[in-house]
Amino acid sequence: MFEKVLIANRGEIALRIHRACREMGIKTVAVHSTADADAMHVRLADESVCIGPPSSKESYLNIPAILSAATITGADAIHPGIGFMSENAQFAEMVIEHGFAWIGPTPEHIRIMGDKVTAKKTVIAHGLPCVPGSDGPVNSVEEAFAIGETAGYPILIKAAAGGGGKGMKVAWSKDELKEAYQLARGEARAAFGNDQVYIEKYLANPxxxxxxxxxxxxxxxxxxxxxxxxxxxxxxxxxxxxxxxxxxxxxxxxxxxxxxxxxxxxxxxxxxxxxxxxxxxxxxxxxxxxxxxxxxxxxxxxxxxxxxxxxxxxxxxxxxxxxxxxxxxxxxxxxxxxxxxxxxxxxxxxxxxxxxxxxxxxxxxxxxxxxxxxxxxxxxxxxxxxxxxxxxxxxxxxxxxxxxxxxxxxxxxxxxxxxxxxxxxxxxxxxxxxxxxxxxxxxxxxx
The missing domain is CATH 3.30.470.20 (ATP-grasp fold, B domain)
Structure with missing residues (x-):
């Protein structure tokens, strides 16, 4: 069993993980931004390390700072919690490379399931049903038109690397598809640095x-x-x-x-x-x-x-x-x-x-x-x-x-x-x- 776990998150989920660790006899390390210095998970943890200013990019998404905190406190493992770095395959790999246990799935599975096109292909190969649509990324409006004819309107254009509704647009007809496709790709590029999209049949009332x-x-x-x-x-x-x-x-x-x-x-x-x-x-x-x-x-x-x-x-x-x-x-x-x-x-x-x-x-x-x-x-x-x-x-x-x-x-x-x-x-x-x-x-x- 681990002796000390660093919790790479904040708020209620950091507190939830801390409680589970304490009940298992595991010591905890809280990391926090300057804005969270008085947070409850920081107060209750056995140790705490400030990893940066309020901006998430400079604190909770700062991989070197988190790994340094784990090193100086002698943590055995890192729990990423929810959001932030929890589905970042590169972070998981770096945690493992630096000799810490990663409390999560393998980096390979994070990467496969993090790309919705690859995820669909993977589960279809093992018999899971998916919404009718494209077999992979849709790289042109012409491809989108062809899929719309096959799947039938309305159709849903979704960012391959997306989540939270970003890079997601509905086209109710062929006339709407070109604009929806371009908007979805633009949003995906801005939000995820990846403008690949795929298309699914839009279900009416699921x-x-x-x-x-x-x-x-x-x-x-x-x-x-x-x-x-x-x-x-x-x-x-x-x-x-x-x-x-x-x-x-x-x-x-x-x-x-x-x-x-x-x-x-x-x-x-x-x-x-x-x-x-x-x-x-x-x-x-x-x-x-x-x-x-x-x-x-x-x-x-x-x-x-x-x-x-x-x-x-x-x-x-x-x-x-x-x-x-x-x-x-x-x-x-x-x-x-x-x-x-x-x-x-x-x-x-x-x-x-x-x-x-x-x-x-x-x-x-x-x-x-x-x-x-x-x-x-x-x-x-x-x-x-x-x-x-x-x-x-x-x-x-x-x-x-x-x-x-x-x-x-x-x-x-x-x-x-x-x-x-x-x-x-x-x-x-x-x-x-x-x-x-x-x-x-x-x-x-x-x-």
Whole structure:
């Protein structure tokens, strides 16, 4: 087992990893920018190292500074957390080359799955269904026209190296395709330094379903069921739940087993998530995230498995401590992402937290690094907390979530708590009748 882990991240996820390490008897090293000197993960870690000024580029994305921090503190391993360097194959390689253990998948798998074209080719070869579209990068408008005729409109142009909705455009007809194609390539070049795009059939009303996976160094892979992440704004998840209210037991078992089989065939290790679009009883692979997910919490709530702990265990070379038969699903869980932003305009709201009170009680969990007097910096993502609830049934879970949101107090800054209160009171959400376009359509009418 590792003796000391450097956590190359910040905020609630750094605190989450710290807690798992402490429960395993592992010492932690926090790295931080000057803007995060008073952050909770810095206060609680055994050691801390300042790695640069507030800018992410000069701190949390500064590979030499992170490696130097690991060296001077004598860390055994580096955990990249979520975002920042977590899916950077070059960083993973450098961590390993410098003699540290990398708590994540192999650099090869990060690289393969980080390119959506290569990822699709890889999983198709192992039998996973994908959305109809191009077989690889689309290098000209003429190629795009040909694919549009074959797949049928509307079609979706997506950045091969993309994520978060950047470099993504919909063409509803041939007349719109040329402009959409050029815009997508331009956005992809600006955001990722890579203007390659590919094309998929645009599904009308799909749900976003993802499967949580875990593999070890010995060829064992298990899945932990699915999460429904269909409630999205600008391709960013807002509310997630597990299990999905849209799937039946047969569909759940089928897609879970298929994803685990594919991960096993490619030799995947560590935690990872395969994401699918689901429509009319069919699943279509869209991408694989080679890291811990923000919403891993709801999977933990319905399985009772500490995924971060297991992620650290397999990184030591230990075999999985559980088999597929050991994984049991209990009840229902929902997560609300709480952001420091206005609940209607979505304008970021950094500033000082004047009062903070987290909800509690049976089945309520809050992952957050906030405290009274903490100043939310303006330099990073606006998510400041995750409210996760669990119930024996989806209805019990919804009632508990409503109560927990009422109890949640964050004063001094704007937050998205009022938005969540409105969403979970909508009949469509209560009935589980929504898809990936529902939230934005609802906001146009209600906000």
């Amino acid at each position: 749900r976003h379903i993802e499967i949580q996976l875990l593999g070890d160094h010995h060829g064992n892979v298990v899945h932990f069921g699915e999460r429904d992440c269909s409630l999205q704004r600008r391709h960013q998840k807002v509310v997630e739940e597990a299990p999905s209210p849209a799937l039946n037991a047969e569909e759940r078992e089928k897609i879970g087993a298929l994803a685990a089989r594919t991960a096993k065939l490619i030799g995947y290790r560590g935690v990872g998530t395969m994401e699918f679009l689901y429509e009319d009883g069919q699943f279509f692979f869209i991408e694989m995230n080679t890291r811990l997910q923000i919403e891993h919490t709801i999977t933990e709530m319905i399985t009772g498995v500490d995924l971060v702990r297991e992620q650290i265990r397999v990184a030591t070379g230990a075999p999985l401590g559980i088999t597929q038969k050991d994984i049991k699903f209990n009840g229902h869980s929902i997560e609300c992402r709480i952001n420091a932003e206005h609940p209607e305009t979505f304008v970021p709201s950094p500033g000082q937290v004047k009062q903070y009170h987290a909800p509690g009680g049976l089945g309520v969990r809050v992952d957050s690094a906030l405290y009274d007097g903490y100043r939310v910096p303006s330099h990073y993502d606006s998510m400041i907390a995750k409210l996760i609830v669990h119930g024996n049934s989806r209805n019990e879970c919804l009632m508990r979530l409503r109560r927990a949101l009422e109890e949640f107090v964050i004063e001094g800054i704007d937050t998205s708590i009022p938005l969540h209160q409105k969403i979970i009171s909508e009949p469509d959400f209560i009935n589980g009748d929504y898809d990936i376009r529902w939230l934005e359509e609802w906001m146009k009418k209600k906000l």
